Amino acid sequence: MISSNEKTIFGKVAYLICEEILKCNYAADDRIPGVRDLAATYEINYNTVIRAMEVLQREEIVYQKRGIGYFVAADAKERLLDGQRKEFLQKTLPEVLRQARLLGIGLDAISEAWQETQ
Amino acid sequence: MISSNEKTIFGKVAYLICEEILKCNYAADDRIPGVRDLAATYEINYNTVIRAMEVLQREEIVYQKRGIGYFVAADAKERLLDGQRKEFLQKTLPEVLRQARLLGIGLDAISEAWQETQ
Amino acid sequence: MISSNEKTIFGKVAYLICEEILKCNYAADDRIPGVRDLAATYEINYNTVIRAMEVLQREEIVYQKRGIGYFVAADAKERLLDGQRKEFLQKTLPEVLRQARLLGIGLDAISEAWQETQ
Amino acid sequence: MISSNEKTIFGKVAYLICEEILKCNYAADDRIPGVRDLAATYEINYNTVIRAMEVLQREEIVYQKRGIGYFVAADAKERLLDGQRKEFLQKTLPEVLRQARLLGIGLDAISEAWQETQ
DNA sequence: GTGGTCTAGACCACC
DNA sequence: GTGGTCTAGACCACA
CATH class of the missing domain: 1.10.287 (Helix Hairpins)
Structure with missing residues (x-):
């Protein structure tokens, strides 16, 4: 479970992305902006975004297409x-x-x- | 300001002590249980309790009588x-x-x- | 599942630690050498060991005592x-x-x- | 040497082609299916197949006739x-x-x- | 002392 | 271009 009130920055970023999904800013099977873009948006390091994506992937909220990017899971x-x-x-x-x-x-x-x- | 949702353990402990004051379990000018007792109660290290007390002292919620203990400030x-x-x-x-x-x-x-x- | 043939270095390190447990070099509730020690032993970066420990913790093969170190889970x-x-x-x-x-x-x-x- | 247990995708593909040769599915001086066909078969990107072929060529397991395709070396x-x-x-x-x-x-x-x- | 997070940058595999 | 891993070092919380 990813909750609001995550302590780490990558946890918070994971939560923020969940919020975007809940708000339908990222719809099912949409491509999520690239990790480098997200890093710029949130003004954090690129590796920190990767950690957030690892969490989201483990929870099966996003899936990955190699060399293309991350996508919102169908039932996310x-x-x-x-x-x-x-x-x-x-x-x-x-x-x-x-x-x-x-x-x-x-x-x-x-x-x-x-x-x-x- | 000490808020619920402190991230650090010593922050959380500081908040818990504030709650006790709000619940009138510790009244004005009451002695707060000793640092070692609190450490045992909350199952944390002694030094962590000290940190919490430093925070509370800085906020003037408790005051210290050296060699005796910590006390709830009058208007805390x-x-x-x-x-x-x-x-x-x-x-x-x-x-x-x-x-x-x-x-x-x-x-x-x-x-x-x-x-x-x- | 942590398998032999992990692709990443942290995966391999996780597997090596599993092997030590299987060989009884680390027994149940034993403390595992510190992350900085392991980094030196395996001649890798300290953060990489941390990633390995995250994996082992998620699989409940080790547990952590804050500020003390990692320990082998009872039934690991x-x-x-x-x-x-x-x-x-x-x-x-x-x-x-x-x-x-x-x-x-x-x-x-x-x-x-x-x-x-x- | 191309081994089973190659870590990269192009390495694995190179190995799979070696297996086909060992199984006599591709005989000496046979033409290997086209790069685009292989990409479709293994469901990977065209460039990745090219990489695999480069490996096989370097090991002299296949040779290339430009504009025609790749062929199994005589003693492969x-x-x-x-x-x-x-x-x-x-x-x-x-x-x-x-x-x-x-x-x-x-x-x-x-x-x-x-x-x-x- | 312990573990842990974040940043930064090099380098790689894949599309 | 995409994601991903590893290294390095600063800094922090906790015992």
Whole structure:
């Protein structure tokens, strides 16, 4: 599972690419920009992008065509949605709500913030 | 600012101690358990606890009486509440809600989780 | 599965460490020499050893104690024996025997070589 | 020497062509299928086949008639048999038997596999 | 002291 | 041109 809150830079990059897939910026079987391009975009080292791609490949979110580039796996979006939803509902959300209660922040404030998002 | 989601272990420990203060488990001018005790509690190395205490001292959340131990600063809880509230409302919450939207999770699901918390 | 015939150097190093475990040079819960030591032993870069250890950790052949080092997992040898035996009998051996036939080398020559081994 | 276990794709292709010669699928002075055909057969890029042919030419296993194609050298099979036999008996076989011993696999299991081959 | 990450750049295989 | 591996060295967190 790739979560938001990865600690390493390559983990974060992997997550960012997952977000792009979730947002449909990279659709199934689309080619992902080249590793050198991504390195420039995110202003990180090229090898760090490679590490991110290794992670995504191991999770079967992307596949590789030798000498051509990386492509979004056919069912990547579905699997990501499933996995991340579960993670969010079981871990992230309860933890955040627990923290809200600790800070004396109520559901009303959360609803308000919800209206403001997006 | 000490936030939830600190990346380092000593950061996380610092945050956990803040939580104890927020929960009033450590009240103003209370002595915090000894460094060795905390190391045992959190199952980490003694030096890591020291680092956490350095952070808390720098933020003036605890103060030290040499040879005796660490104590909760008088206004620690208030300042923590203020700071963490601001952080939560401005950073954590918007980010989490943004992620929820991305995953197709609505306010209803969040409300539901809210009821279940606690 | 880590096989003999890994293509990358870090893969080969991972395999060499597996061999040491199979030979009981590293027993269960033994500490494996430090990454910098291994780098010197095998005359490779220190980062390459780290990659090998990542592989071994993912396969749960070694585990890590933070700041101390790597240790052989309790059941590493058994799992390695199982996995590698299966691989050997199903892939390596048939392929080698097929090649022998192709080269006109008979079972007698193989038996002879067997006597000479070890 | 072209061995089984070449690491590169063009090396593997070169080896596969050697096997065809050993199996007499390509006889002395026969024309080898065209580069584009081979690329299609092995599902690799045209340039990679060219590399394989360069290797085979350097080893004088094939020769080229420009504009016509590649042909099997007169004594290719004999030289291949000699070379590969030596390689097999001196390197491959001892290594495989060593591995078998390490895995606790005996000559009986090998004999058994031998009966099953072919 | 331990492991670990990131950067940088050389070099390679493949398309 | 693509991805990928290896080396080298700086820097960090943890025990």
